Amino acid sequence: MQVNKPENFNENVIKALSQPNLKKVIRRTTDKAESKRAEAVASFPEFEKARLQGQKVKDHTIKHMGHYLAEFEKNAIAQGTIVHWASTAEEASKIVLDICRQHQAKTVTRSKSMLGEEIGLTHAFDNSEIERIETDLAEHIIQLAGDPPSHIVWPAMHRSREDVVKLFREFHKDPTQSEEIVDLVASARRDLRAKFLNSDIGISGSNFLLADSGSSCTVTNEGNAELTITPPKVHIVTAGIEKLVPSMAHAVPLLRLLTRSATGADITQYITFHNGPKRPNDADGPEECHIVLVDNGRTKMLANGMKEMLRCIRCGACMNHCVVYKHIGGHAYGSVYPGPMGSVLTPHLNSLEVANKQTHACTMNGRCEEVCPVNIPLPSLLRSLRAQSWEQKYEPLTNRFFVNVFAQVAKRPRLFQFASACSLIAMKIFSRNGWIRFMPMASGWTRNRDLIAPDTNTFMQQYNAQQKAKKLTTKP
Amino acid sequence: MTKQTNDLSRARIFKAIEDASQNTNMDKQAIDAEALDILSESEFARPQLLSSDASEALMMRIDAGLVIGTTCEKIDSLMNLPNAVKQFFSQHNLPSVLKVQALESLTSLSWEDIAIDVDIQQDNTVGLCMAEYGVAETGSFVVHSSANMPILLNFLPLYLIAVVAKSKVLHYMDDYALIANAIAKKGETPRNMCLISGVSGTTDIEGVLVQGAHGPERLHVIIIEDK
Numbered sequence: 184m185q186v187n188k189p190e191n192f193n194e195n196v197i198k199a200l201s202q203p204n205l206k207k208v209i210r211r212t213t214d215k216a217e218s219k220r221a222e223a224v225a226s227f228p229e230f231e232k233a234r235l236q237g238q239k240v241k242d243h244t245i246k247h248m249g250h251y252l253a254e255f256e257k258n259a260i261a262q263g264t265i266v267h268w269a270s271t272a273e274e275a276s277k278i279v280l281d282i283c284r285q286h287q288a289k290t291v292t293r294s295k296s297m298l299g300e301e302i303g304l305t306h307a308f309d310n311s312e313i314e315r316i317e318t319d320l321a322e323h324i325i326q327l328a329g330d331p332p333s334h335i336v337w338p339a340m341h342r343s344r345e346d347v348v349k350l351f352r353e354f355h356k357d358p359t360q361s362e363e364i365v366d367l368v369a370s371a372r373r374d375l376r377a378k379f380l381n382s383d384i385g386i387s388g389s390n391f392l393l394a395d396s397g398s399s400c401t402v403t404n405e406g407n408a409e410l411t412i413t414p415p416k417v418h419i420v421t422a423g424i425e426k427l428v429p430s431m432a433h434a435v436p437l438l439r440l441l442t443r444s445a446t447g448a449d450i451t452q453y454i455t456f457h458n459g460p461k462r463p464n465d466a467d468g469p470e471e472c473h474i475v476l477v478d479n480g481r482t483k484m485l486a487n488g489m490k491e492m493l494r495c496i497r498c499g500a501c502m503n504h505c506v507v508y509k510h511i512g513g514h515a516y517g518s519v520y521p522g523p524m525g526s527v528l529t530p531h532l533n534s535l536e537v538a539n540k541q542t543h544a545c546t547m548n549g550r551c552e553e554v555c556p557v558n559i560p561l562p563s564l565l566r567s568l569r570a571q572s573w574e575q576k577y578e579p580l581t582n583r584f585f586v587n588v589f590a591q592v593a594k595r596p597r598l599f600q601f602a603s604a605c606s607l608i609a610m611k612i613f614s615r616n617g618w619i620r621f622m623p624m625a626s627g628w629t630r631n632r633d634l635i636a637p638d639t640n641t642f643m644q645q646y647n648a649q650q651k652a653k654k655l656t657t658k659p
Numbered sequence: 660m661t662k663q664t665n666d667l668s669r670a671r672i673f674k675a676i677e678d679a680s681q682n683t684n685m686d687k688q689a690i691d692a693e694a695l696d697i698l699s700e701s702e703f704a705r706p707q708l709l710s711s712d713a714s715e716a717l718m719m720r721i722d723a724g725l726v727i728g729t730t731c732e733k734i735d736s737l738m739n740l741p742n743a744v745k746q747f748f749s750q751h752n753l754p755s756v757l758k759v760q761a762l763e764s765l766t767s768l769s770w771e772d773i774a775i776d777v778d779i780q781q782d783n784t785v786g787l788c789m790a791e792y793g794v795a796e797t798g799s800f801v802v803h804s805s806a807n808m809p810i811l812l813n814f815l816p817l818y819l820i821a822v823v824a825k826s827k828v829l830h831y832m833d834d835y836a837l838i839a840n841a842i843a844k845k846g847e848t849p850r851n852m853c854l855i856s857g858v859s860g861t862t863d864i865e866g867v868l869v870q871g872a873h874g875p876e877r878l879h880v881i882i883i884e885d886k
Contacts, residue, residue: 270668270672320861320864324864339863367864439704456851467809
């Protein structure tokens with residue numbers, strides 16, 4: 184599969200909308216996630232309070248980011264962890280590869296981490312002599328398929344069971360002849376087991392970094408993080424600096440929010456805190472432990488009035504509830520992070536110049552903010568990115584011209600009302616005999632869906648008529 | 660990556676944070692107080708338990724089917740554990756072999772014709788371990804890595820039996836966090852602390868839940884009445 188680029192967002196969208204099954208495939212996952220989240224929230228009446236507490240935990244940590252980072256570093260070193268710092272994605276993936284090479288690693292197992300994707304770790308390994316083995320089932324599937332992830336929680340949601348059957352028959356040593364999902368999972372289990380046990384290095388991300396103990400915390404349903412980390416001699420954690428929280432007690436409210444918002448489960452099956460290398464007599468565990476703390480645009484968000492975005496705990500609820508995401512899917516965004524949160528993050532990880540079109544796709548219906556477990560004002564952040572994009576003159580000239588024309592008209596009420604009345608007449612003509620489909624300059628809309636014929640009167644005409652009627656009825 | 664690049668990046672990150680912050684100039688004590696204040700809200704921002712008794716609530720949660728792939732029972736004393744295990748074997752049609760965690764209190768029980776030291780690297784095995792704690796809120800048991808607690812014992816077998824002493828069942832995750840904090844203060848934090856709530860599951864193929872993705876497919880939690 185060819186990897187989409189964020190700057191080609193408009194073309195990516197056209198491509199996505201023309202795929203007949205894509206919408207069905209996306210909604211299979213997102214609709215289920217949406218209803219399961221709603222159930223989970225309904226059976227947890229304290230959810231609103233938890234949400235406020237979660238937001239406070241994140242805001243407090245962000246406010247004292249420098250303090251907590253220094254604390255984390257000190258305590259992680261005390262546990263025997265080797266701490267590395269990376270300003271950029273390139274630096275971060277180079278640090279990881281250098282550690283692997285120092286240990287002459289032949290194979291690395293990796294437990295799903297979006298930060299790993301963000302810093303280009305998957306490509307860095309694929310361009311090296313070291314074999315990368317993804318251990319999360321979804322990441323395993325997209326690795327075999329050569330796809331980028333299409334969702335941050337279900338990266339392989341765009342692949343059907345038939346696709347998986349084909350991939351496993353081609354790549355597994357001992358594939359199943361069955362097409363049942365349970366047998367496919369068993370096939371992956373057989374294939375990955377030996378790989379877990381024989382890996383040279385285990386790489387994980389981290390859902391939380393605990394400042395007061397220097398721990399990193401992984402959250403999975405499959406238990407693949409522990410199987411990835413425990414057998415090899417070396418464990419490498421890659422984590423964004425925004426993963427910090429003051430202590431385990433502060434991670435608890437966020438754990439309550441994370442899984443309910445992501446999958447609708449009260450908790451994930453496996454929550455593990457990792458504290459450095461194995462102790463002298465430990466029965467198992469890695470002998471060496473590294474953690475790479477990554478900035479890659481996060482301090483830029485802090486400086487640019489986007490600090491609320493650093494609250495994000497990567498649950499994916501915003502994309503599950505996004506009308507745009509549900510139509511175009513994750514790949515169209517051309518970024519590791521799709522949907523509303525991705526549209527805010529990508530301009531900072533990349534640049535606004537290449538990733539400004541995503542911000543315009545938003546309908547501002549506010550669903551994402553409504554379901555965000557840490558109250559990130561995503562629509563406002565997107566609006567402010569739009570404003571920045573306008574100021575930087577990133578919009579195409581035609582857009583700028585027409586927006587200026589509109590602004591001039593909108594500033595003059597009489598002219599505006601006259602123009603909207605004229606447009607109504609024009610639309611009426613076009614809505615006869617289905618001509619509306621061929622209306623000029625509307626192909627972006629009409630290519631894949633119908634345009635609803637407008638009402639007979641403009642908003643102002645209807646409003647005035649109603650006011651008049653009211654006056655008549657309220658007259659004594 | 661050279662040490663210089665690393666130090667440079669570190670300095671750059673801290674500088675950027677300092678430049679961006681609304682400089683609060685709070686000292687460590689004031690920051691700690693603010694952090695502690697947020698935790699006082701936990702009491703009102705967590706779910707109700709099914710019973711005020713923690714072990715009761717844990718069992719009710721499992722019995723209600725809220726913990727994936729998990730069953731539970733209560734026994735009077737550790738002496739009865741081999742019997743409970745035998746029942747588990749016959750229930751699931753398993754041969755009488757398992758891996759019992761290398762703890763004196765477990766291995767010294769009268770296992771009779773049950774083999775208790777099977778190699779867990781094979782796929783279809785049964786593991787048995789003694790948990791440090793239970794958590795009622797999430798239906799979890801907690802294990803700590805140590806000389807006689809290999810973490811893989813909880814992840815490799817297809818069937819897992821976890822034994823939890825009734826007195827060690829906590830009400831909330833917050834209660835466990837307090838204990839972890841106390842352990843850390845003594846400088847005795849283990850390498851791994853795992854909260855396990857159910858079996859290894861995945862919904863990665865067409866959203867269908869399958870148990871036993873990499874690790875256990877079935878989990879049986881046994882609560883022991885005595886201490």
